[in-house]
Structures are given as structure tokens and as C-alpha cells.
Amino acid sequence: MILVSAYLLGQAPGTGGRQSFALLAGAAFGIALQRGRFCFLCNLRDLTREGDPRGALAILVALGFGAIGYAAVFGAWLPNPFGGRLPPTAHIGPVGPALAVAAFVFGVGMAISGSCLSAHLYRLGEGSPTSPFALVGALGGFALGFSTWNAIYVAAIAEAPAVWLPASLGYPGALLLTLAALLALAVLALRLGRAIPSEPATPLTAKGLAAAVFNKRWPFLPAGLAVGAIATLYYLRVAPLGVTAELGSLARTAAASAGALPTTLHGLDGLRGCATAVKETLLSDNGLFVVGLVAASFSAALVSGRFRPALPTSGQAARGLIGGVLMGWGAMTGLGCTVGVLLSGVHAGALSGWIFLVACVAGALTADRVTALLAAAGRPRAV
Amino acid sequence: MSFIKSFAAAGAALLVSAGTAFAQAGPLVTADWVADNLKNPKVKVFEVSVDPGVYERGHVPGATNIRWHSELVDPIKRDIASRENLQKLLSSAGVDKDTTIVLYGDNNNWFAAWGAWVLEAYGLGDRVKLLDGGRKVWEAKGLPLDTGTPEAAKGSVELTQVNAKVRARLGDVLKVAEGDTGSVLLDIRSPDEFSGKIFAPEGSKELSIRAGHVPGAKNVPWSKAVNADGTLKSKDELKKLYADAGVDGSKPTIVYCRIGERSSHTWFVLAKVLGYEVKNYDGSWTEYGNSVGVPVANLTGTVWQGK
Numbered sequence: 168m169i170l171v172s173a174y175l176l177g178q179a180p181g182t183g184g185r186q187s188f189a190l191l192a193g194a195a196f197g198i199a200l201q202r203g204r205f206c207f208l209c210n211l212r213d214l215t216r217e218g219d220p221r222g223a224l225a226i227l228v229a230l231g232f233g234a235i236g237y238a239a240v241f242g243a244w245l246p247n248p249f250g251g252r253l254p255p256t257a258h259i260g261p262v263g264p265a266l267a268v269a270a271f272v273f274g275v276g277m278a279i280s281g282s283c284l285s286a287h288l289y290r291l292g293e294g295s296p297t298s299p300f301a302l303v304g305a306l307g308g309f310a311l312g313f314s315t316w317n318a319i320y321v322a323a324i325a326e327a328p329a330v331w332l333p334a335s336l337g338y339p340g341a342l343l344l345t346l347a348a349l350l351a352l353a354v355l356a357l358r359l360g361r362a363i364p365s366e367p368a369t370p371l372t373a374k375g376l377a378a379a380v381f382n383k384r385w386p387f388l389p390a391g392l393a394v395g396a397i398a399t400l401y402y403l404r405v406a407p408l409g410v411t412a413e414l415g416s417l418a419r420t421a422a423a424s425a426g427a428l429p430t431t432l433h434g435l436d437g438l439r440g441c442a443t444a445v446k447e448t449l450l451s452d453n454g455l456f457v458v459g460l461v462a463a464s465f466s467a468a469l470v471s472g473r474f475r476p477a478l479p480t481s482g483q484a485a486r487g488l489i490g491g492v493l494m495g496w497g498a499m500t501g502l503g504c505t506v507g508v509l510l511s512g513v514h515a516g517a518l519s520g521w522i523f524l525v526a527c528v529a530g531a532l533t534a535d536r537v538t539a540l541l542a543a544a545g546r547p548r549a550v
Numbered sequence: 551m552s553f554i555k556s557f558a559a560a561g562a563a564l565l566v567s568a569g570t571a572f573a574q575a576g577p578l579v580t581a582d583w584v585a586d587n588l589k590n591p592k593v594k595v596f597e598v599s600v601d602p603g604v605y606e607r608g609h610v611p612g613a614t615n616i617r618w619h620s621e622l623v624d625p626i627k628r629d630i631a632s633r634e635n636l637q638k639l640l641s642s643a644g645v646d647k648d649t650t651i652v653l654y655g656d657n658n659n660w661f662a663a664w665g666a667w668v669l670e671a672y673g674l675g676d677r678v679k680l681l682d683g684g685r686k687v688w689e690a691k692g693l694p695l696d697t698g699t700p701e702a703a704k705g706s707v708e709l710t711q712v713n714a715k716v717r718a719r720l721g722d723v724l725k726v727a728e729g730d731t732g733s734v735l736l737d738i739r740s741p742d743e744f745s746g747k748i749f750a751p752e753g754s755k756e757l758s759i760r761a762g763h764v765p766g767a768k769n770v771p772w773s774k775a776v777n778a779d780g781t782l783k784s785k786d787e788l789k790k791l792y793a794d795a796g797v798d799g800s801k802p803t804i805v806y807c808r809i810g811e812r813s814s815h816t817w818f819v820l821a822k823v824l825g826y827e828v829k830n831y832d833g834s835w836t837e838y839g840n841s842v843g844v845p846v847a848n849l850t851g852t853v854w855q856g857k
Contacts (some may be wrong), residue, residue, distance in 0.1 A: 242608040243698050255603035404607060
């Protein structure tokens, strides 16, 4: 069905080819997330709670491989990084306290709701009972973000610099620094983690390979490489990866037509990131990407037997909504989420990506710690 | 062997075999001509697209990017780009004194036409051509796109001072508004902006706090000059289109729009394709409609912030 839609889209002159690519790339991303269980929060918790570093390594591989891919693209598009220009459309966001606070709140929100926004999208395809509530909550969080945007923009974003590492270090320096930082994080992850026994090798038969591709979780290396490759190709053809632009646009369009939006959102349309626009077309590139993501994750989950729809409990609904609101506010104020700011930002050599990484992890760990303390204090509180 | 059709010479049957840039008379070049001249050292191609990232994801092979919002205008004061900056830009793209400059872009060559007007103002005149139909035609024909950034040896191009003959200022427009019949004004915005029903198209940030148009101005929306495929209409069709609205080239003409960019498109059609004497008023409605004490025609009587 995705392939047929992509083929039909591709027949449209002008934008058709790009839209078709957006749908297919979204599908590929959905499959990679679902099969690799590429979820920022669960991978972090696997490491901190279970001592399993594989998920964290998958993220680091994706960051490193994408950074190499982006550097190759940048080299063609902007051979001289010192000229005072930023590469077109790359997610190089303003760096300041607003970003750190937004990413921290996003981290708290993902800890409460159980996943970040991209993972909620692929889990929607797995039939998760929490994800629909988290996504609805995120829409509300976006609307909240719009109402606080102007004050925050004037106070803390308007003059915040968009720091792009290659502009001061050059492409080789920025890439080396990025890879060295990722390597250091990988060493840290391995130290925190316990040794994972290697899985028995898959017999090289059709059945064994099919099981490896369709049934078992993809190992960290191919999962990370796939995400990094999709990110690079998507930037080359369409835009940096991001999953919240469409959500934000939905919220902005709804809020605008309900008259609940400030008439002007200062500076928003001029900033880099998952900026939102009032919807003019039904099928935006990002909308198609998200549709492809959810549909392909659903197919992949169905095939691997991970499609397990369940009726939500009131606790799941409440956690989804509250976490969703926090993530929506954080993603609006921070101009993106773990994909749009963290992944696409680190790929691009943007300092904003690293700030998001640190603050978001701090938010998630703080929320987990507080929850654990509350639970230990004997107060009933679901985790 | 390929043939080129020049709009300026469409009637005069000026069919010249391609191969050298010098054979290209007239202000428009076809996509095929550009494709045949990609390796011609005396032809330099520039993309001026409205949307960022369009050029980088695929452009005419060898074309240089011009970012209209920082390279064709002065980023600090409201003005066209300075002579020094523009000369540096063209020279580092390898433009020599005898290079033919071909501009093209998205949105039916909107900003490519703005570029052509700015270059005309700096004296490059007939060496500047538009690729008829812009990106739209290039893509529709399935011609190749490239993602590399070209490098060139420094060119010898030299710009003149700004030529006031192609640029109207507020005072010139005011004279016509106050009854001078020596020139004719042409407003190329949509009929709803012209009548004063709306202040600006949806989503426009640059506003004027008065609605309507300059008294006496004629109205022909810029897009009427373009065919569905993005190319310009034939010379005869264009002549009739503007003559019907009262602009026939018998008097000097001043074109304007909201911020002066769409009107460059009409400037190009009237001045370069039809050969009329035309100035572009780049201050346009955002300057005129915000000026204190100037006469305004507001057919619908819309009041700013009015309830």
C-alpha cells in the first residue's frame, strides 16, 4: 500500500518525486525504529536499569554515521564553512537556556509517558495503549508552547546564537570532535553496562535470515547504520529528519482557527528546526514521512508478532496525556524533539543537538530518580 | 544542431543556430539553449529561488546560487545590494566583462526577475537573460540537475553606479499620483489588494497600514503574463494584455507591487521583452502605503485595524 501510494505520488509533476521519497523514507525509518527498537528513552533505561548498552550503542552509531553522511553532503553544498553561512535547512538551532529548559522538560515528559515522540509514533503502529494519549497530549503541549513562545523568544531566544561547529573548526575538526565525543559516550555506556552474551549466530538459511530480518530485534550496528543512512539520504533529498513539524503544524492550524493563537509568533518562521507552519496543504513532506513511519511500523510489528493492541488503563491514559503535554511544550519551545534537534542537530554539527542530548537525558534520569524515591517513600505511584 | 527562439525577435524570425552565447539575442533563453551552453565559458548560470535548500538539492549543472534575501538586497538598510557586494559575488562566480548571465528560479522566475532588474540597475543590461519558464520548465523537460557547487577563477566583471533610469523612487510615483500625466503607473498585485479588500496576501509579513493603490494606477496581476507551463506568453499576447489595461509603451511606465519583487517580473516583461521604457518602484506599496500625507485610492474603504 505504501509502495502504491509512493508510486502514485511520484507521478505528480514538480513536487511528486520528493513527496514520494518522503513517504518511502518515513516507511524505512518506521521499520528501522520498530525492528531496531530504536527508542531514545527505552534504550537509556535499558542501560541505566538493566545494564544493557546495546540500545545506547545503536543511538551512538546512528549519530556518528549520520554525522559522516552530513559532512559529505555539506562538503558539496557549502565547500567553505567559514563564510558565515549555515548549510541550507540543516537543524542548527539557537543555543541558550531556553533550549536547555525545553529539552529537560521534554526528557521529564518522555520518562512519564514511557517514550519520546518518535517512539510513540512507531509504537502507535505496535498498538500501544499509551501512545495515542501521548500524541493528543503533545498537541495540547504544542498549543501551550505557542502561548508562551513570544515571551520566551524575546527573553531568551532572539539573541541566542545558532552555533555551528564547522564554522569555527572546519568540517574535519567538527567531525573528529563529534566522533570523539560519541566514542567517549560509547566507552561510558560499555562501562555502565554489563557484558551481554553474544547471540547464537543465525544459520545462513532462508529461514534463518528471514527470522533475523523480520522477527528478531536488529542488532545495534545495523539498526544504527540504517538510521544514520536514512537521515543522510533524507537530508540530501528532502530535509533533515524530524517528526514533530507535522504535529506542531496541526496544533498551530487548529489553535489559529480557534482564535487561541497569538496573532504573531515572533521570529518563529525564521528559525531552524522543526518549525511549524500553518497548514496550507493536506500532504506536507513531513506529514507523508510520519504517515509512512506509522504504517511501516505497523507492518513490521505485525510480521514480527509485536502488534499487541491493548485497552488503555486510566493510569496509562493519564501518564500519556501528562507526558505528552510536557513533550509537546518542550518540542515546540526547543524547536524539535529527540529526532529533529538531537539526531539531526548532532548530525549537522550543531551545538543545539548536544545541548538537547545532555538536558533531555538529565530530565529523563531526574524524573526516573524522583519516581523511584517517591516509590521508595511508600507513596503509591505507578511507574 | 538546436535552434533557439528569441521572444524579442519572435516576429522578426530571428532563428540563430546555437553554439555561442553571442548568437543569443533577446532577453529570454530556452531551457534547451541553456542545456547546450552548459560548457560554454562565456555563459554563467545563476539560480535565484525563493525557497532555501532548493538549489542545493539539485540545480542546473554549473549554476551558482544567489540568495535573494541577503545577496540581492542590503541586509541592514532597505535597499538593493551594494555595488561592491554584488560585484564580488559575480566576480567570484567567474563572470567576465563579456559573459552572458542567465538567471532562473522557482515560482515562475519571481526572484530571478528581481535579480535581472538589480543587475540591469548596475549596468549589465542586455547581457542578462532569463531562462524562460525557470526551474519548472527545466524539471518538466527532464533535464539534468546537479548538487555540486561550482568553482571558478575570479572574473573581470565591473558594475556601474545604480542607473536611475530603471528605478523609481517615492517622489516619482507621488508626482503621477498628484496628476502628472507624463508617466503611467501599473500595479501588478492581485485585484483584492488593488481594490483595498485586503492589505496583503495571506502570510505576508511586510505590511502597509493603508489599503488600496496609488491613485491613477492600472492593475494587471503579474501572473497573467505567464503560461501554465511557466514560460512567458507570446509577445503579441503580452502586448495586448497590457494595452487593454492602458499600458501600451507610448508613455514611460512605473511598475510596483507590495515589496518590489513581483513587479520586477512585470518590469522584465515590459522593459526587456516588449522594449518599453519602464522603471520598477522597489519601495512599492509597503513604502507608499505607509507614507504620511500621500493620496490613496481605496475602493473598498477598508480601515486599518477597523472593526
